[in-house]
Amino acid sequence: xxxxxxxxxxxxxxxxxxxxxxxxxxxxxxxxxxxxxxxxxxxxxxxxxxxxxxxxxxxxxxxxxxxxxxxxxxxxxxxxxxxxxxxxxxxxxxxxxxxxxxxxxxxxxxxxxxxxxxxxxxxxxxxxxxxxxxxxxxxxxxxxxxxxxxxxxxxxxxxxxxxxxxxxxx
Ligand SMILES: [Zn+2]
Numbered sequence: 001x002x003x004x005x006x007x008x009x010x011x012x013x014x015x016x017x018x019x020x021x022x023x024x025x026x027x028x029x030x031x032x033x034x035x036x037x038x039x040x041x042x043x044x045x046x047x048x049x050x051x052x053x054x055x056x057x058x059x060x061x062x063x064x065x066x067x068x069x070x071x072x073x074x075x076x077x078x079x080x081x082x083x084x085x086x087x088x089x090x091x092x093x094x095x096x097x098x099x100x101x102x103x104x105x106x107x108x109x110x111x112x113x114x115x116x117x118x119x120x121x122x123x124x125x126x127x128x129x130x131x132x133x134x135x136x137x138x139x140x141x142x143x144x145x146x147x148x149x150x151x152x153x154x155x156x157x158x159x160x161x162x163x164x165x166x167x168x169x170x
Contacts, residue, residue: 005107007115009039009123011135019060028082028103030067032060039120040142043149046116049073049109050152066091068099079106110157117153120146
């Protein structure tokens, strides 16, 4: 159903999260810090792929490295490229091609929207809002961003996964 794309977001200890993405070919894991509202930023970036803009970027602070996801729409697909820069402090505004391209995949938007929504829901199931805030520290669980992405995915992707069927009374 998800075309081999897998994504997970796992809180680790205090103020860190393991962000893992894999397709049938390669896997990438980054340990992301709470210096940014990282999960919220990712949910907003993926949700942006349902609007008029053709490309979205989201940066994660690895202290000190920066990892940047560039998401670009290609018809009904999304090209995902992950770049790494040695130092967030100096690279924040650097062009993508100054970074090292370390993972890429092209996937249907419906698949990306699905796996990111499910991963965020799993975080909420595991920790709850209070547990999330306790672990992540600076930022609350991005419930509004998750609701928004779920709504766009259900509305526009015709996802056949049972959790994504819009019930008649909603
Ligand atoms: Zn779905």
